[in-house]
Amino acid sequence: MDPNPIGFQKHDHSHCVADAVAEADRTCQKAGLQLTPVRKRALEILLEEHRALGAYDVLARLAEDGFGSQPPVAYRALDFLTKNGFAHKIERLNAFIACAHPGDIHTPAFLICTTCEAVAEAETDPSHSLLNQIADTTGFRISRAVLEAEGTCPNCLANDQAKDPK
Amino acid sequence: MDPNPIGFQKHDHSHCVADAVAEADRTCQKAGLQLTPVRKRALEILLEEHRALGAYDVLARLAEDGFGSQPPVAYRALDFLTKNGFAHKIERLNAFIACAHPGDIHTPAFLICTTCEAVAEAETDPSHSLLNQIADTTGFRISRAVLEAEGTCPNCLANDQAKDPK
DNA sequence: GATTGATGTGTTATGTTATTACGTGACAGA
C-alpha cells in the first residue's frame, strides 16, 4: 500500500500533465500502441484535474478542440486509456480519472472526497488485499477489482473543523 | 471476513426468500420503518435471484404486480432498501442485490461472476480493511466503501475446465 | 370533526450515461 497517495497534496500541475503525457507516449511506443491525437487529448483532459470527469465532460472538451462530438468518440478514447492503464473508471461516479501510477500493474484504490470532489489514487498490495483473501477461500478467480471509498479528505476535514469547531 | 459468502452454493431458495422477508418485517417493525407493499415486493424480487437486478428489471416486475410503472417507483423502493440495509447497489453493474447479512452493520464485499452473473456477498472486517488502512495513513475519513471484484466463480471455473481442459 | 404536516405512491417529463450500428479513411501485408 502506498502511504502517500497523490491527489490531496499540492504539486506543480503543468509539469505533472506534461510529464505524464510524455511517459504515456513512451509507453505506447514500446508497447506498439497508438496514442492518437484524440486519445492523447483525452488523457490530457483527465490529467488537468485531480477529480473524475464524466465521459460527456471529456466529450465536450474534445469537441471544443475539433474532435468528434458524439458519445462514442469519448467512450472509445476512454476505453483505450483505461484498458491500457492510463486511466481508471471510478464506478461510484460513473466517471474517469487519469492514472496516478501508469506503467505499474496495480490494483488501485480510490479515495473520493464528497466535499471537494478530489479523487486520490492509492496503490495496493494485491496479495494482501481483502478481496484476494476472500477469493482464495472461496475459489473465486478475480479478473478486476473495484476499491473505492467515499468520504472527506484531510483538507476538507480541516476546513470543516475550522468553520464548525465542536 | 466471512470465509463462506453465500451466493455460490446451493440452498433452499423458497425458504431463503420467505425468511429474509420475515426478518425484514421484524426489523422494520422494531426500527419504526414502513415495509410497505411496494418495498416488500421489491425486496422479494431481489431475493428471488442471486444476481444483481437493474432498477428497470425490478420496475418491470413491480408493474406486473400492479404497482406503478414509472422509474421513480422502483428507485424509491430500492432507495429505501439500500438505505436501511436490506439491499446493496453493485456499482460496477448499476444494479441491485438483496443483502445477504441484513441487520448487521457491515462493509460488504462482492464477488461478481462475469460468466453466470451470480453475485456473492462476503462480510469484511472493517478494521482490517485495506481502505481503512489507507484512510488512516492519509487522514481521509471514509463514509462509504465500495469493494467489488469481477471474475469467475468456482462453479463456472469448474465448468470451463471440464469443457476446455488445458 | 377539521386542519395540518409528514410520509408514501403515482405520474409526466427530463436529464445523464452508455452502446449499437453503420460508413469512411489510413495503412500494412498478401
Add this chain to the structure above:
DNA sequence: TCTGTCACGTAATAACATAACACATCAATC
C-alpha cells in the same frame, strides 16, 4: 490491387436516474 485491421466519425437508441408535481393516507393537533 486487394484485403484485413484499426481508428475515427455520425446517427440513433438504449439504459440508468432524477426533478417536479398531484394525490392519498394517517397521526397529531386545534
